[in-house]
Amino acid sequence: MSTEVVSSSIPRRSVTMSKIHPLAPISGDEIKRAVALLRAQWPANTDIHFKAITLLEPTKAEAIPYLNAEKNGSQVPHIDRRVFGNYYLRRTNKFHEFVANLDNETIEYNVRLGDDFHAPIDGEEIFAMEALAMADEAVKAEIAKLKLAEGTTVIMDPWPYGSDGANDEARMFMGFLYARPPNHANEADFNHYALPLPISPVMDATARKVIRVDRLPTGKDNTIKETQPWKPQPTNEYVPEHQKLRTDLKPLNVSQPEGASFTVTEQGTLNRLQWQKWDMQVGFNQREGVVIHNVNYDGRQLFYRLSLSDMNIPYADPRSPYHRKSAFDLGDAGAGSMANNLKLGCDCLGSIHYLSATLSDDTGAPMNMENVVCIHEQDNGISWKHTNYRTQRAAIVRNRELVVQTIITVANYEYILAFIFNQAGEFTYEARATGILSTQPIDENTEVPWGTVVHPGVLAAHHQHIFSLRVDPMIDGHANRLVYDEAYAFPRSELNPHGTGYYTQETVVEKSGGYNLDFDKNRTFKIQNTNVRNPINGKPVAYKIHAPPFQKILADKDSFHYKRAEFSDKNIYAVKYREGELYAGGRYTNQSRGGQGVRGWADRNENIVDDDLVLFIQFGINHTPRIEDFPVMPCEMIKVTLKPVNFFDKNPAIDVPPSTQEFNRSTLAAEAKVGTNGEIACCTPSSAPKSNL
């Protein structure tokens, strides 16, 4: 791929940039420098358990002049490089945050947080907790009661402990156990989720010891039985070598003989991505994974920052310990640190560009995350078509999309997360939920209304997935407002004598708060800039939000689930921008208590009209498992789309070249190949062989 700017409509930068772009994720070298600065604050040989070490993004007051200068080709101001990090003194509950200034080589901030704040889980802990539990005598004693067959492997997935207010001040893990039977002993990719065991060790993460071994309810109610000998159950594998694979699927290849239409220009660790009038910068961090900065279209400002803010997955089973299952996959773990290494030809088709990233491990060492983002184009059918019925001439354009995708694995579960841009000026955030259901043992011939039996002896509890997409807009500038349109029937009148008429009405959202959709009114939220008017119809330029409905969090308002999942009860939270308010559930969600997230920010009741508006757009699934979701779940897909409304002066995809056979080179299904010039002409009728039975 060339690094040349391919479109003449995108101005080439003419001024030398400062060495490191202020939005560039920190490099491995910067991680080392920040760690060295922080270590110097402590006595030598202090054992520090690092959590995240990440770019502290510049304030908007700093970044906007920089980005404007960059865009205009003028001299960019200097912005100090700052690193944000957090850490424990290892094996203590002393949780700290720090900020290192790499320009003046100082630690600007280094404080211990209160005991209520718990760091997210990291990779070191996940393996350590499993090893710890498996070596624990009390756990072994409880497992022994299962009388598992000789050679059975017991596996433990650690889970964030959650919050219920009952002796849960310490940072803990709960573990769920599964069996791998002796005849699968050497299969590391055996699906242990098909064989859950009724034992749940609880570990103190600080003391690194098992503090309790819970037994799981397996019946219709919350009775906890003594651990009984385990009755072997059938297996249920997802890896291909255990399947009788279909043999009748023929290849479908996406080829881009002239390469991709996008350009990636590396700005250090930041990637400027240009495609079809879009221009943006792609970052990556431990918490959010992909972050899209500074999105412009044809030179016009659209979004200052786009990211997945968090997601919450509360489970339906009311019984202990399941009542604590409520994961925040970004806040409790991290979309960056859980990102998959993507493989060519496996995770996307066509001409792919991969981005790698550098995060840090628990020792503060840089950790390379290879190919955690893929960028590619895809065809999404027809963009627009019209056939003149008088002449029979069709004008038709296809809908090419640009996809910036990452895939995260959070223990059993996967999310495929994509930022998608098209040629009609539309941005879509797409989330696909897949992976393996979180399972638990259930007695034979037992049904419960909070879950589905997906395998003999295996219950998959209902759960909600509630995502929060953070959109920091700059629709033709940073002073934006949130409004919504609704449609109402006209009453009968002289104007509307036949009762057929209706009208739309716009309402301005005056104050920060949580707001809901209302499909019965066709309520449609728009981000508007009233200072810029459409040249044809005089309407304020705007982008509207298409978000699907979802059932809000079901846990009651006094529950910790509800208090912690601050974004889970409204379709949209609209707030006035403040520095650092990126995470809708609060910065630290692990065993959180609530009160640190977007619900509180909204309660400030601030003016958000023609101000620096930030939106958190929620979407989700109430996942009632089907047996079809096991042993691995066909993707459930949800999309949020932002579309221009009176922002352009006509269809922005009107100038996309027409869809022609010469360009697309399709074939008749009867034919193996199309000529090199696509000489199976457009309009040739099908000549597939015919047969009558």
Add this chain to the structure above:
Amino acid sequence: MSTEVVSSSIPRRSVTMSKIHPLAPISGDEIKRAVALLRAQWPANTDIHFKAITLLEPTKAEAIPYLNAEKNGSQVPHIDRRVFGNYYLRRTNKFHEFVANLDNETIEYNVRLGDDFHAPIDGEEIFAMEALAMADEAVKAEIAKLKLAEGTTVIMDPWPYGSDGANDEARMFMGFLYARPPNHANEADFNHYALPLPISPVMDATARKVIRVDRLPTGKDNTIKETQPWKPQPTNEYVPEHQKLRTDLKPLNVSQPEGASFTVTEQGTLNRLQWQKWDMQVGFNQREGVVIHNVNYDGRQLFYRLSLSDMNIPYADPRSPYHRKSAFDLGDAGAGSMANNLKLGCDCLGSIHYLSATLSDDTGAPMNMENVVCIHEQDNGISWKHTNYRTQRAAIVRNRELVVQTIITVANYEYILAFIFNQAGEFTYEARATGILSTQPIDENTEVPWGTVVHPGVLAAHHQHIFSLRVDPMIDGHANRLVYDEAYAFPRSELNPHGTGYYTQETVVEKSGGYNLDFDKNRTFKIQNTNVRNPINGKPVAYKIHAPPFQKILADKDSFHYKRAEFSDKNIYAVKYREGELYAGGRYTNQSRGGQGVRGWADRNENIVDDDLVLFIQFGINHTPRIEDFPVMPCEMIKVTLKPVNFFDKNPAIDVPPSTQEFNRSTLAAEAKVGTNGEIACCTPSSAPKSNL
């Protein structure tokens, strides 16, 4: 493409079929025979204006034994071929229906319908009405008042007249006029919708004369002004030769080097389509366009018949004559008769198989409709993925889909309609709305709340698109029921001490009626067969319905819009099957009065539990036009998906071969080509050139 059955899981039929399959659309020869039989009923030289001549599908009582015999390979019963048709005695209001039996060469039925029934519009009329109006002296006189520049062409699009109860008993058309200025005189594909004129001729379709010339309101209210000299406005073209086309879009080709994975077997004019365990028969008719019959998956029955039943597009402008604009694109015109001739490489990518059809013209002559259906496969991203975090091994499968697509043009507007099947046993109906907005003149500097100015002097009125998908299920047999699940929070109790638990509850829909979604309860409708239980969890086999919410019809309950659009007020209508009840708005929607459609069928309050259930699933858009929707509209896409729920015993896509580079042959964006064996190995990290600005 081979006509061999490609999957061993699909049994090959071993018994000779009767000559013509009972579900096969009628052929040109059959049209001629039916017409000859009908003509023989009338004196020689009676001038008959035919409307539709189409297969009268066999009753279920006949068809089911046939299909069962066909499936089992036993001798199929004989079913008489019957043709349904309707016609006028030309230039009269004498509208008739007939049924011809081609086996015994009789007319079994031939009756004149009441004066309230009006036939749909046909192609002959569309051109005749325009010519008639343009030649009319009163129309010319009114146009003269516009003082159009010499050489201006005036164009008229005829519209169904609609119903308002005011002297609207006769079958009429209303026309909307547009200008093509002299400097575009030779451009037949000029976009006249950008230049609407304030005159609307009304034609008597029977007498074939202009009976009135309405003037259009162009201000803020319903004042009708004297026709004023027309002020020239700018043009707004959609054809590519008038655009400055983008030059930076590179080709994206879909190649299927081994051909398509589906098999089409012609059964006369019926097409048996087999793909990835799916087996179905594809028909086509004048009214519905594509009809999918007899859908089986892996030998199990799923759907007896799938079709778009109708759609309604009521407009918001309350003023005369716009208050009558409420189109039924299937009932008033026909998805078959309006179907586009699809072009290779334009309307879909990859290996395409086209189906052609035979309809009839107004003289009763067969009319070839070339390439009105395309069948192809598409890749829709990832179907499922799981990465074992312990081994880092990813198992991943792509989501291949089979698409049966047709595109219809209804004057200014287009719909892209697709039946989509995937490897996880899911069926999706996808509708994309595109084409050109219906426009009307508006005074300068005028805004109205029922429309958007999309071009100088041009208003696009708000309108609703309400689609009705007819699903005749046979989930493991014909006795099915409709149920819905809802999710509720548990009250606090000993079982739910922390207020976190919730449960789902199933409700049986006992009686025919109209039912709504409720996202706040996560209400999910399922088609269930309680006689067949899942072997693992004992739940009844079912398919659930994912349908998006939409604002129901806004016209008030006493309006003709509401009465006519019988399906427009509920998300789902569930009825007990009766022969011939295919069209949710009634058989004849043109100037209809209501009372002939699904609302009335539902009102029979019949038992629908474990009976022959039929569903009409509604979905739609309240389209508030944006300027971005002009001069041609980027697709607005809506989908309804039916997914198995406890129908299979695990993920039905578990046996799809893994997604590998050898199979998919992707490339790094930096590279032009992949080797013939896909030798850019899976897992090779990106080697794209790097540059620092």
